[in-house]
Amino acid sequence: MISAVVPAQNEEKRIGIALHQLLNLKIDKIIVVLNGSSDNTLGEIHRLKSSRIEIINFKEKLGIDVPRAVGAKYAYKLGAKYVLFVDGDLVGNIAYELNLLLENCIKNRLDLSLTDCYPTTPKLCYLTKIIVFFRQLLNQETGLIDSLGISSPSHGPHIVSRRLLETIPIKELAVPPIEMVMALKSGLKIAKGVEIPHSRLGSSIKNLEHSQLIAQTIAGDCLEALTIYKNQPRNREYNGIKYMGYHSTRRWDLLAAFFSQVDNMKSAYNKKLPENVQRD
Template sequence: MFGVIIPAKNEEKSILAVLTTVLRLPISYIILVLNGCTDRTLELARSIPDTRIHILYFSEPLGIDIPRAVGALYARHLGVTGALFVDGDMSGDIYHNLVQLLTSIESGVDVALTNCYPYIPHRQKLANLVLKFRSKLNRELDLFKTLGLATPTHGPHALSKHALDTLPIKAIAIPPLTLYWAKEIGFSIKVATSIPHEALHSPRKHRRHARLIAETIIGDCLMGIALSQAIPMTRSLGKHNLLGYHPERRFDLLRDWQESLKSQSLFYEQHVIIPGTSNCASREIVNSSV
C-alpha cells in the first residue's frame, strides 16, 4: 500500500502530466499537497475522478520542503507501506524511474534516491558550488562511494515504512538531514535510478530564485555536516549566513498539522479534501480559492 506525495505550488502547467504519470503506478494513495496556490492547480487536480487522490490544501505558502513533511505525516496517518516523493513540476517521462524507486523499497531499501547527475557536463559556478557542498555532506557521512551526489533534495525519492515512521519529521522538511538520520539509525540507503536533471522537465526559474535555492541547499548541507560533527547546528560559512528560503519554512504550521492528525481537529478537517466526500470545510476551501 504505497503512497505518492506531490508538493505543488502554482503548477497548473504541469500538474496534470505529473498526475497522469503517477496514476499508472501500483499505488493506493496520491497525496497532493497544495500550498499557497493562486492558479488553477486545485481545480485541475479535482477534475480527475480518482478516489486515490487526497488533496491537502493550505491557502498559505508553507515554504520550501515543508509540504513534503506535511504529506509524510499524512502518509503515516494512512498507514502506507512506503512513500514516493515527486514534485508537482516534474512533468518529464519518468514513469519507469518511479517504478525503480518503488521496486527498490520493496526489495528492502529504506531510502531510495535518484542520481540527477549521471554525467557532469559544464556547469555554471552556482551549480558547481551547490554540488560541492552536496559532495562534502555525503563524504562527511561516508556515503559518497555509495551515493555520489545523490540527495533527497533533488529528484524523486522514496522511503520505506520504517524510514517514514522513524525519521524525525524535521529531517524530511530539511532533506539533507534525511541522510544524516538515515545513516545514524542504520537504514539502507541506495541510488535506485538515474534521471538527468533536464529530463525532469522542471521549468527554469529566474536568477534570484536560483541564488536563493542554492543558499538554501548549501545551508541545509551545513546543518547536516554540523550534526555529523556533533557541533551546534549552523548555516554559517565564514562571515556568510546562508539562509536562502529557510526563514520561509513554516514549521509552526507543520507542528499544527502534526497535532491535528492526532486529534482529528478542525484544523485537519479544514485542510483535507477527499474525493467523493461532502465535507463542508473542503467545499469552503475550494470556493474561496477559485
C-alpha cells in the first residue's frame, strides 16, 4: 500500500490542485494533516468527495514539519509500505515527476528517496545562501554530497519506506535532516529520485519574516542532524550563533499525544479512531 501525507495550513486556494494531482497517481490513501487552519481548507478537501482521502485535523498549530511525523505514524498504522510527502501548497504541474519518484523508489527499493530542487546552480539571495550553505555542510560532512548534491527532505516531495519507519523513531521525521542522518547511520538506502527545480514546485510565496525564520530553522535542523551524525549532544549552534527559527514552536506534546492514540488503535480500520481523524 502506498500512502501520501499532505501537510496543509490555510491552503483553501491551493489544496484542491495539490490533491487532484495525487488522486491521479497510483496512491491508495491520501492523508491530509491540517495544521491549525483557520480558513476553508477543510471545506475544499470535502468538496473532492474522495474515499481515498482521510483528514487529520489539528485545530492547534503543530509547528513546522511536525505534520509529517503525524501523517507518517498514521500511514504506518494503516499498513503503508511507502509514504510520499507532498506539501499542500504545491500547485506546480509536477504529477509526472511525482509518479517517477514513486516508480524509482519502488523499483530500486529505496528507503529514502529525495527530490533535487537545485539541479542547476540558482541565483542565490541572502536567505537562500544560508539554506544552501548548511545543507551543503551537512551533506558534505556525512559523505552524501556526491550522490545527493544538496538535496534534503526539508525541500520538495520525498518518499520513505516502511523499513525506515520501523528503523528510526517516527517522531524524528518532524526534523527532516535528522530523519536523513538517522537513515544513513542505520545503513538504509538513500538516493536522489527525481529533479524538480524549485521554481516548478509552485509553492506559495511568504513574507520576509517567514522566509527568515524558515532559513534559520533549516540551518538549525542541519546543525542538529550533524551533531547526531557525530554522536555529539544535540546542538543548533554554529560560530557562536544559535539557529532556532521555528524550532521552538514544534509541538512535541501534541505529537506525543497523537502517537499514543494511534498506538492504542486495535486495527487500522476500527471504529475508535484518534479524535483528530475524520473519515467521509
